[in-house]
Amino acid sequence: MRALLVVNPAATTTSARTREVLTHALASDLKLEVAQTQYRGHARDLAQQATEGGETDLVVALGGDGTVNEVVNGLLANGPDPDSHPRLAVVPGGSTNVFARALGLPNDVVEATGALLDALRDGSERTIGLGLAAGTPGSEDEGVPERWFTFCAGFGFDAGVVGRVEQQRERGKRSTHALYVRQVVRQFLGEANRRRGVLTLERPGGKEGATETVENLALAIICNTAPWSYLGNRPIYPSPDASFDTALDLFALSKLSPSAVARYATQLLTSTPQRGPHGKHALSLHDLTNFTLHSQVPLPFQMDGDHLGLRTSVTFTGVRRALRVIV
Template structure:
């Protein structure tokens, strides 16, 4: 099998030696080409070239969730037809690696490489669904290019936390779970004066041609799988039913006071695959194919942990069976 290994040399948990051992191990079983990313978006460009060239059968992403997201978007440039683009394999090298771990892969690079080689020999793969975000027609965000995400997107509070973390990383801070927790607190303190939510949810109603509207939401998390993220080895489940085999799940809050945040943050930290946050201020939707989030004021937006700036409207589509993955 002819394969391309896309390596993020800045991956948080890999060293030069580790990457060399991984490359040697894969080269024993594959006709392997290796490319290191040199700029933001380079992994997407490399994967797109591999898909368009027609010779590469497998693209292996070595890096964190951001690298995986770029590779996925490159592979799906021409659309979500699993039979028309190379398969994807992931070797986790970031600080969290949500997508890889949600697939059941070990979080250790060496163990994950061994699992990948076993899967290749056994011809073991699965086809997973993905999320797609695009600018909403008729809004100022209409012309923003659509983009795929593998495990989550956020519009509002959690995207603001991601943006703060990225700012700290640009200043030389290491991406750690403690850093995320500190920025969570700072983001919350910065929003304590917001009494009413600015987000409106629109989705198709039960009657043909109708629309259901939910207003005054203060934060929203869109999940393509569970868990949403990890704090160390602790999985967090805002949408426990979310699955690669279904469309998208939505978790939102309509109140953001200190008591409400304390209650729901505690529920998040103690959430399980059987029970997520619940209460009168929680909006939970499962297996949603199409919906739109609008905001009266521009809000931060993130996908797979990558901060994408401010948006006033985003349309989400859940696409089943979009990508073949070696597992």
């Protein structure tokens, strides 16, 4: 099997020595080509070239969720036909590795490599669904290129936290869970629109093709799987029913007052695969194929933990059976 190993040399939890050992282990079972990323978006370019070349059977992403997202967007640059692009495999090397862990892979790079080799020998794979986000026609963001995401997107508060974390990392801070917690607090204290909802949800659902509208939302999290993230080893479930086998789930809050934030933050931290946050200010929707979020003001937007700037309108599509993954 011909394979391309895309390596992020800046991956948080791997060293040069570890990456060398893992490369040798994979090369023992694969006809392996290795490429290191050199700039933001490089992993996408490498995966797209491998797909269009037609000779690569497998692309292995060694890095965090951002590297995986870039590789997926390269694999699906010409559309979500699982038979037209190489399979994906993941060796987690980031600080959280939500996608890999949601697939049931070990969070340790050595153990994950062993699990990958076992899966390749056994021919074990699954076809999963993905999320697709694009600028809404007729909005200020109409020309924004569409982009795939593997496990989550966020519009508003959580994307603001991601942006703050990225700023800290650019200043040399390590990506730790403590860093995220500090930025959550700072985002809440500095969020000008936290007490009123500026988001509107539009989705098909009414009679005779009418659009259903939910207004005055203050926060929106879109999940393609569960859990949404991890705090250390604790999984967080805003949408416990989200799955790689269905379309998208939406969790939204209509209020971000101190009391509401305290209540729903506690529910998130104690959430389980059976029960997520709930209450009069919480909106939970399951298995959505298509919907749009509009904002009265530009808000931060993130996908798979990657801050993508400010948006005013994003249209989301849940695409079933979009990508083949070795597990």
